[in-house]
Amino acid sequence: AQSVAQPEDQVNVAEGNPLTVKCTYSVSGNPYLFWYVQYPNRGLQFLLKYITGDNLVKGSYGFEAEFNKSQTSFHLKKPSALVSDSALYFCAVILPIGGKLIFGQGTTLQVKP
Amino acid sequence: EAGVAQSPRYKIIEKRQSVAFWCNPISGHATLYWYQQILGQGPKLLIQFQNNGVVDDSQLPKDRFSAERLKGVDSTLKIQPAKLEDSAVYLCASSLEAAKQETQYFGPGTRLLVL
Numbered sequence: 224a225q226s227v228a229q230p231e232d233q234v235n236v237a238e239g240n241p242l243t244v245k246c247t248y249s250v251s252g253n254p255y256l257f258w259y260v261q262y263p264n265r266g267l268q269f270l271l272k273y274i275t276g277d278n279l280v281k282g283s284y285g286f287e288a289e290f291n292k293s294q295t296s297f298h299l300k301k302p303s304a305l306v307s308d309s310a311l312y313f314c315a316v317i318l319p320i321g322g323k324l325i326f327g328q329g330t331t332l333q334v335k336p
Numbered sequence: 337e338a339g340v341a342q343s344p345r346y347k348i349i350e351k352r353q354s355v356a357f358w359c360n361p362i363s364g365h366a367t368l369y370w371y372q373q374i375l376g377q378g379p380k381l382l383i384q385f386q387n388n389g390v391v392d393d394s395q396l397p398k399d400r401f402s403a404e405r406l407k408g409v410d411s412t413l414k415i416q417p418a419k420l421e422d423s424a425v426y427l428c429a430s431s432l433e434a435a436k437q438e439t440q441y442f443g444p445g446t447r448l449l450v451l
Contacts, residue, residue, distance in 0.1 A: 266444040268442070319437070328376070
C-alpha cells in the first residue's frame with residue numbers, strides 16, 4: 224500500500240541551529256514528493272516538491288529537502304531555524320495515476336529562542 | 337493571483353443537522369479536491385473533481401456526504417445529517433491538471449464542530 228511516514232510527532236530545535244524533519248515513503252514507481260507547512264488556523268502552504276533530477280530540492284523560506292531513493296526518504300532541512308518556522312509540517316506523496324495526495328501524520332516543529 | 341477561497345471559516349452545528357461548505361479554486365485550475373483533516377492527522381482525500389466530473393470519490397461517505405462542481409469552477413460539499421465524528425477541518429485544494437501531478441494549492445479550510 225502507498226504510504227508516507229513521519230516518525231517524529233515533534234521536533235525541538237534552538238533558534239539558529241539546523242533542523243531536520245524526517246519523512247519516509249512507500250510507493251510503487253517513481254514518486255513525486257511534497258512538503259507542506261500548516262500554521263495555526265491556516266490551510267496548508269506548499270514548501271517544495273521533488274519530481275526528478277537533483278536530489279537536493281530548494282523551496283520557500285530557506286527550506287530544502289533531500290531525496291534518497293535507496294532509503295526511500297525525503298527529509299526536510301533548514302540550515303538555521305527561526306522561531307517563526309514553528310508550525311506543523313506534512314510530507315506527502317502524489318500517486319502516479321489520478322493525482323491523489325497521500326499525507327504523513329505531520330510533525331510539529333518547535334523552535335525556541 | 338488569488339488563492340483558493342473557502343467559506344465559512346468556522347461552523348458549529350448539532351448532530352443530525354446539515355451543513356454546507358463552499359470553495360472557489362484558483363482561476364484556471366481544472367482539478368479540485370476536498371480533504372478532511374481530523375485533529376492530529378494528515379488530510380485525507382474525500383473527493384476529486386476534474387472540471388465538473390468526479391475522478392475519485394472512493395473515500396466519501398456517500399450516505400451522508402455529497403459534493404458538486406456543476407459549472408466546473410466552484411464547488412460545494414454537504415453533510416446531511418452530521419455526526420459527532422465529522423468534527424474536523426475541511427480543506428479545499430486545486431491544481432492545474434491532476435494527470436500531470438501538478439502541485440495542489442490549499443484554501444484556509446473550514447473548521448467544523450459537531451455537538
